[in-house]
Amino acid sequence: MSHSNEVELVANGGWDERILVCRNAPLVTTFIVITTRYVVVVDTMINEVTAGKLLDVARPYLTDGRSLLIINTHADYDHSWGNQLFAAMGVPIIGRRASVPIFSEPDTLTFLQRVQTDEPGIFGNVIPTPPTILFDDKLTIDGGDLTLELFATPGHTVDHTALYIPEINTLLAADAAEAPYPVARTTAGLPVMRQSLAKLAAIHAETALYCHAPTDIGPQLLHDNITYFDKLEAACRAALARGVPANPAEDADVIELVGLPYAQAVPQIARWQNIHEYYRTRGHAAQLRMMLESVSRES
Structure with missing residues (x-):
């Protein structure tokens, strides 16, 4: 940029x-x-x-x-x-x-x-x-x-x-x-x-x-951010229980592995859906990777 x-x-x-x-x-x-x-x-x-x-x-x-x-x-x-x-x-x-x-x-x-x-x-x-x-x-x-x-x-x-x-x-x-x-x-x-x-x-x-x-x-953004991470945590816990590794390979499609596309993790309104592609793809995948590792560390 x-x-x-x-x-x-x-x-x-x-x-x-x-x-x-x-x-x-x-x-x-x-x-x-x-x-x-x-x-x-x-x-x-x-x-x-x-x-x-x-x-x-x-x-x-x-x-x-x-x-x-x-x-x-x-x-x-x-x-x-x-x-x-x-x-x-x-x-x-x-x-x-x-x-x-x-x-x-x-x-x-x-x-x-x-x-x-x-x-x-x-x-x-x-x-x-x-x-x-x-x-x-x-x-x-x-x-x-x-x-x-x-x-x-x-x-x-x-x-x-x-x-x-x-x-x-x-x-x-x-x-x-x-x-x-x-x-x-x-x-x-x-x-x-x-x-x-x-x-x-x-x-x-x-x-x-x-x-x-x-x-x-x-202030609603605070609650929407909280909900986003809560959804990531729930999806990552379920993925780990299915055998998804805590640290997937670098070339792995983490969004597919976890089964939580960006669109399902945020409010279903235009402001959240019409964003830069990075946040829907690489950014969201990076958040999922971090959540997988974070949740796995608890056990």
């Missing part, structure tokens, strides 16, 4: 007007929360240019004594590679302690080198920059009129964070839930990710916004 420096402010779809939604299409959606004390930029997108455009959106609200804060929901490139702009300005960047090593680990640097070669105009100047204010499991920001409750939601990544704003019963779930489904990086992360989904659903938020889902999809 090629990348763009374009950032658009998304028209408000009914959420509280103190939340601004910004999009670097088609890759990622991020947020700016305006409180009486702070202007909080939630994720910094892919580079200094996109971060600068987020700052342009935030700047008119930096009045009446408000300070600028940055939150990283996790260390993935589309959420944190704009950090260097704000770090150079001395703006506090808040993130999980678990994220810090990710910015300098070999996989990150290898990926950076590849995208700098492929798209130097986008990534040529990126310097992965970790957060400067660290927390482990929970952190509360008292914004005056709004409270931002940050809490660990690992699984998609080990460092993932979600935000809840109780005064407006709004959840910023980041990548803990996605359309059509979130992805754990490791088999061990899969059950943890499902626990995080359950934790988010238990909040019963009136409004839920995500970094990789339509803004109008709402």
